[in-house]
Amino acid sequence: MTPPRGLLVLEPGLLSTVQDRGRHGWAAFGVPAAGALDEEALRLANRLVGNDEGLAALEITLVGPVLRASGTLDVAVVGGSFGPAPGRVLRLEDGDVVSFAAARGAARAIVAASGGIDVPVVLGSRSTCLSARFGGFQGRRLWRGDFLAVPLPPSPSSQPLVDDLVELVEPGAGDILLRAFAGPDEGEFDAAQQAAFWGSPWRILPESNRMGLRLGGPSLGLQETAARASEGTTPGTVQVTADGHPIVLLAERPTTGGYPKLAVVAATDLGLLARTPPGRSVRFERISVTEARSLLAARDVRLRSYPGGRA
Amino acid sequence: MKEAGEFAWLLTFEGDEAAANEAARRAAAAIRASRLPGVMDVVPAARSVLVSGTPELDPERLRAFEAPRLEASAASLRTHEIRMVADGADRDEIASRCGLPADAFLEVFAQLSFTVGFLGFSPGFAYLYGLPRTFHLPRRGTPRVAVPAGSIALAGPYVGIYPASTPGGWNLLGTTQRRLFDLRADPPFLFAPGDVVRFKL
Numbered sequence: 472m473t474p475p476r477g478l479l480v481l482e483p484g485l486l487s488t489v490q491d492r493g494r495h496g497w498a499a500f501g502v503p504a505a506g507a508l509d510e511e512a513l514r515l516a517n518r519l520v521g522n523d524e525g526l527a528a529l530e531i532t533l534v535g536p537v538l539r540a541s542g543t544l545d546v547a548v549v550g551g552s553f554g555p556a557p558g559r560v561l562r563l564e565d566g567d568v569v570s571f572a573a574a575r576g577a578a579r580a581i582v583a584a585s586g587g588i589d590v591p592v593v594l595g596s597r598s599t600c601l602s603a604r605f606g607g608f609q610g611r612r613l614w615r616g617d618f619l620a621v622p623l624p625p626s627p628s629s630q631p632l633v634d635d636l637v638e639l640v641e642p643g644a645g646d647i648l649l650r651a652f653a654g655p656d657e658g659e660f661d662a663a664q665q666a667a668f669w670g671s672p673w674r675i676l677p678e679s680n681r682m683g684l685r686l687g688g689p690s691l692g693l694q695e696t697a698a699r700a701s702e703g704t705t706p707g708t709v710q711v712t713a714d715g716h717p718i719v720l721l722a723e724r725p726t727t728g729g730y731p732k733l734a735v736v737a738a739t740d741l742g743l744l745a746r747t748p749p750g751r752s753v754r755f756e757r758i759s760v761t762e763a764r765s766l767l768a769a770r771d772v773r774l775r776s777y778p779g780g781r782a
Numbered sequence: 783m784k785e786a787g788e789f790a791w792l793l794t795f796e797g798d799e800a801a802a803n804e805a806a807r808r809a810a811a812a813i814r815a816s817r818l819p820g821v822m823d824v825v826p827a828a829r830s831v832l833v834s835g836t837p838e839l840d841p842e843r844l845r846a847f848e849a850p851r852l853e854a855s856a857a858s859l860r861t862h863e864i865r866m867v868a869d870g871a872d873r874d875e876i877a878s879r880c881g882l883p884a885d886a887f888l889e890v891f892a893q894l895s896f897t898v899g900f901l902g903f904s905p906g907f908a909y910l911y912g913l914p915r916t917f918h919l920p921r922r923g924t925p926r927v928a929v930p931a932g933s934i935a936l937a938g939p940y941v942g943i944y945p946a947s948t949p950g951g952w953n954l955l956g957t958t959q960r961r962l963f964d965l966r967a968d969p970p971f972l973f974a975p976g977d978v979v980r981f982k983l
Contacts, residue, residue: 498823498832499810500963500971501901593965603905603946605965655784655792700799701902701909703825703832705787727827727902738788764788768837 476542476624478584480617482572486532488681489588489607489619490581490722492525494596498703498726505598505606506722508681508745509579510738511770512550516583518777519547519560521626526587527597527607529619532579533748535571536613540564545585545625551577551641551746562625577641578748586623601681602723642746646672647753649740652760654708654732664691668709668733672752673717679749681723686753690715694731701727707736709755719744737763739770783845789820790834791841793848799939800911802829803899807975808851818843826900826975828909861978864943866934868983870954872922876936880917888983891917891955896941896979901971906945906963908973913939925951932957934981956981 480487492513493506507513507530514524529536535553538546540563547560553571555561557580561569571582590597590608599607608617657665673686692715704710708720710730719736720728734755736744747753758766784792795805803826810826813833820838824831833844868888870876877887896912913936921937926949929935933944935952942952945962962972973979 495822497905498825498834499901499975500905501903501907502905504823594970600905602948603963652785655786700802700828700830701900702792702827702830703786703823703834703902705790705832705834707787725903726825727900732786735785735787760785760788764837767788 474541475618475620476544476622477540477589477618477620478538478544478546479541480536480613480615480619481539481568482537482570483613483615483617484531484536484572485534487536487613488530488599488601488611489527489590489597490530490599491527491597493722494594494598494600494606497594501726502594503600503602503682503723503726504706505600505681506596507581507598508722509550509581509742511742511774512579512581512746513583514774515777516547516549516581517587518774519549519558520545520583520585521628522583522585522587524774526583527590528581528583528588529613530579530581531571533574535574535580535582537568537570537572538619540567540569541618542621543624544621546582548580548582550742551575551580553577553580574748575641576748577746579745584619584621585625586621589620589622600723642743642751647743647747647751648756649744649753650737650758650763650766651707651709651734651740651755652737652758652763654734655702656731657733659731660691660711660733665733667691668717669755669757672754674752675747675749677749681721683721683724684719684744686717686719688717691717691733699729699731701729704728705735707738707741708732709734709736721745735760735763737766739763739766783841783848786832787834789837789839790832791844792830792832793844794830795848795850796829799828800897800899803827803911804897805850806831807899809847810975812851813844813847816847825902827902828900859976859978860974861980862972864934864958864960864979864981866956866958866981866983868956870933870935870956872953873955876919876953876955879919892981892983894980896981898973898975898977898979899940900975901973903942904945904948906971906973908943908962908979910941910943910979911939913941919953921951922953925949929954930957932959934958
């Protein structure tokens with residue numbers, strides 16, 4: 472009997488989870504979307520190994536896993552350099568060990584495998600919901616000894632190398648520039664608060680997680696939040712807590728929240744934000760929502776121009 | 783109507799919160815029933831509806847749903863009777879802050895009828911309207927690290943039930959054995975917006 476094809480987790484890394492494009496349609500029941508924080512990397516990594524863009528892959532964080540192949544399969548890592556071959560396909564033969572344990576300045580990357588990571592679909596998605604402990608691989612981060620089933624051998628349409636993925640490898644030097652547009656509650660912030668937000672560098676704090684990135688910098692002043700009505704939340708929303716500190720909401724944010732929303736980070740720049748590690752600083756550059764839509768449309772055209780799998 | 787994302791809009795409703803929430807729920811049901819192209823999620827909340835979707839979603843077609851809607855919601859609303867044990871850590875404090883002995887408070891509480899206004903915070907967590915104003919209490923100053931699963935709790939105008947053990951800052955009145963979120967059940971969620979809930983001691 473042939474052993475199943477897949478990846479054995481020799482070392483789990485800091486926070487490795489199975490993610491796809493998220494769990495949509497259940498937000499009215501309080502279910503966080505989850506899904507890869509870096510959607511662009513997910514789509515590209517899947518394309519490289521010849522997959523549909525939305526198949527489930529591993530999201531790895533700060534220190535990635537060490538994996539041993541069972542059977543022959545392809546993997547591709549996109550979104551940050553964690554050791555071998557960022558932006559390329561690695562063909563693994565039975566028994567090959569691949570380590571993503573060396574972080575080189577990127578917070579996250581996506582590791583896709585030929586045919587995807589085979590976990591059950593829960594409420595329409597294979598994404599891990601860490602907070603409610605379901606979906607993905609048994610509703611949790613990977614542990615040593617887990618075995619990830621990979622359904623397919625290398626695809627004839629896998630791409631050995633994509634040269635121009637440099638911008639997807641890791642954030643560059645200096646402050647990271649994020650484009651953002653006005654949030655729905657901008658009018659509740661006075662001119663000085665708005666100037667401080669758009670004009671200051673913000674450090675990504677270590678207590679950030681898949682729900683939100685906490686930003687350190689000048690306090691924007693106390694916000695009146697006690698009597699605010701909860702509203703549905705969107706990814707990239709910059710909300711300001713009662714003590715005046717911004718949080719950028721990410722894929723696993725709760726579906727409703729009661730803090731005022733000052734800005735929204737452009738969807739095209741959320742991947743860059745996901746790749747930027749704690750301790751680095753970001754600045755916000757103001758654009759219009761119309762520009763943000765154009766950026767997103769242009770990115771989709773660019774993603775589709777890469778060879779490999781299908782949209 | 784306000785932009786909340788590239789392809790996400792917030793519709794907001796005026797009036798006191800319970801009335802605004804009812805308008806939001808009606809609008810959410812109507813948007814869902816209209817099957818507008820490009821809609822991914824429709825999320826009613828305290829006094830708003832968030833509609834998010836794909837580039838296909840046309841905001842001009844959402845505007846019509848901001849007008850108050852008088853017609854009854856198409857979904858048939860259910861009534862749930864929730865058996866509760868009044869064993870919450872804050873039971874006596876809740877009663878005394880509402881100016882009643884614990885037994886009298888519970889007797890009044892069990893006669894109230896609540897409406898599921900919206901779900902949020904965690905999968906299956908329901909915000910119920912229907913508390914009289916004298917029972918509106920602030921959240922606890924320091925949230926608990928872990929609230930027991932099934933806790934029935936009060937905060938502001940809401941009664942909530944914690945589907946799972948999570949951190950929480952609400953005042954704990956009691957617990958129920960009913961599962962609010964169960965992936966093996968069909969549907970996996972006990973409550974939907976608009977459902978009626980009564981507690982039985």
